[in-house]
Amino acid sequence: MHELALCQELIAEVTRIAAAHDAVGASRILVMLGPLSGVEAPLLKRAFLVARVGTVAEEATLEIEQQPLSVRCTVCGAKSEVTPTNLLCRTCGAWQVEILEGDALLLKSVELFLDTAAEDHPVEQKAAAETTSAQLGNG
Amino acid sequence: MCESCGCAGVSHKSHVHGESGRLSVAVFSDILRHNNDQAAHNREHFTEHGVLALNLMSSPGSGKTSLLEATIDALGDVFRIGVIEGDLATENDARRIRAKGVPAVQITTGQACHLDAEMVHEALHQLDLASLDLLFIENVGNLVCPASFDLGQHANVALLSVTEGDDKPAKYPVLFRAADLILLSKSDLLEFIDDFSPIRAEQHIRALANPAKIFPVSARRPESLAPWLQWLRARWDAQRNGAPRAADTTAALPAK
Numbered sequence: 431m432h433e434l435a436l437c438q439e440l441i442a443e444v445t446r447i448a449a450a451h452d453a454v455g456a457s458r459i460l461v462m463l464g465p466l467s468g469v470e471a472p473l474l475k476r477a478f479l480v481a482r483v484g485t486v487a488e489e490a491t492l493e494i495e496q497q498p499l500s501v502r503c504t505v506c507g508a509k510s511e512v513t514p515t516n517l518l519c520r521t522c523g524a525w526q527v528e529i530l531e532g533d534a535l536l537l538k539s540v541e542l543f544l545d546t547a548a549e550d551h552p553v554e555q556k557a558a559a560e561t562t563s564a565q566l567g568n569g
Numbered sequence: 570m571c572e573s574c575g576c577a578g579v580s581h582k583s584h585v586h587g588e589s590g591r592l593s594v595a596v597f598s599d600i601l602r603h604n605n606d607q608a609a610h611n612r613e614h615f616t617e618h619g620v621l622a623l624n625l626m627s628s629p630g631s632g633k634t635s636l637l638e639a640t641i642d643a644l645g646d647v648f649r650i651g652v653i654e655g656d657l658a659t660e661n662d663a664r665r666i667r668a669k670g671v672p673a674v675q676i677t678t679g680q681a682c683h684l685d686a687e688m689v690h691e692a693l694h695q696l697d698l699a700s701l702d703l704l705f706i707e708n709v710g711n712l713v714c715p716a717s718f719d720l721g722q723h724a725n726v727a728l729l730s731v732t733e734g735d736d737k738p739a740k741y742p743v744l745f746r747a748a749d750l751i752l753l754s755k756s757d758l759l760e761f762i763d764d765f766s767p768i769r770a771e772q773h774i775r776a777l778a779n780p781a782k783i784f785p786v787s788a789r790r791p792e793s794l795a796p797w798l799q800w801l802r803a804r805w806d807a808q809r810n811g812a813p814r815a816a817d818t819t820a821a822l823p824a825k
Contacts (some may be wrong), residue, residue, distance in 0.1 A: 432714035468717040468743035517778040542592040553586040
């Protein structure tokens with residue numbers, strides 16, 4: 431159920447980015463999900479179809495990149511690819527492992543539609559966008 | 570990696586590529602950034618006031634409120650306790666806590682299946698943190714959604730009641746992996762339940778690479794609470810010593 435709440439956060443972020451770049455909408459949203467994020471990709475996609483209505487992402491597609499899940503054993507030092515319910519070291523069986531990757535819940539990138547007026551002045555638009563993007567990065 | 574130019578993205582920095590009316594913006598920010606920022610803000614509030622904040626998570630009916638009642642009975646004279654109660658509906662749990670003489674704020678989430686940092690922040694407006702030592706946030710009974718939302722707590726406590734099955738940690742790995750302490754609640758029923766093995770429960774928890782301590786507790790057997798109460802005191806001491814308050818740092822243990 432929390433996938434809908436997550437989509438609302440996601441779309442709020444996309445809305446901020448679109449506004450910062452004077453974009454009229456988003457065409458493609460790329461998200462990276464790890465198996466330990468607690469979020470299911472199919473549910474997120476379904477929730478997105480509901481959450482995007484009436485927002486800048488109304489026309490957008492949501493693409494999900496699955497992050498692999500891997501750990502490093504603090505006992506023997508080996509690196510293993512593991513599953514969410516069994517994080518044990520595949521070399522020595524120890525449970526004392528640290529997660530290397532697999533808990534991501536990231537907005538990686540957004541593709542935006544610029545308004546048609548901006549198309550006549552791509553250079554100025556790009557410069558303006560870079561300024562706002564820098565401001566966004568500081569915020 | 571940015572698909573327009575192949576460059577590596579940097580966290581929280583955006584950059585753009587303008588191409589015929591389209592822009593590709595690399596973002597690399599946590600989807601829950603807004604919630605995480607609010608949670609960090611809540612945590613600062615708690616720490617500044619010398620309050621240890623704990624997030625209690627479990628299935629519905631595993632005994633979170635009963636554990637809190639028994640904990641208040643045991644520690645109410647030692648710590649000044651406050652409670653935030655999360656439920657879809659009703660004020661029932663907050664009423665039970667208030668009956669123990671402890672301030673309790675009820676958050677009713679409607680249909681929302683979890684608490685988030687903003688809801689907790691709103692509830693804080695109804696609590697005087699300066700007059701608290703311990704704040705328990707009783708999350709909505711749910712083993713899925715609460716795990717994804719940081720509330721600003723200092724530690725997560727998960728309850729697993731012995732009537733539920735010892736493989737719950739394997740079925741709900743995200744939540745049980747995030748737990749800093751796991752309490753096997755309703756442990757007084759263990760003698761009647763032959764299919765719950767605390768050893769198997771521990772194996773499932775270790776398979777999640779979680780080193781958390783695991784204590785069997787029963788709200789009906791006050792003596793069984795000793796390890797939990799000791800953990801609370803140690804955690805509170807560590808919290809207080811690590812982050813002394815600007816004022817009122819005199820007493821090691823506060824009088825009520």
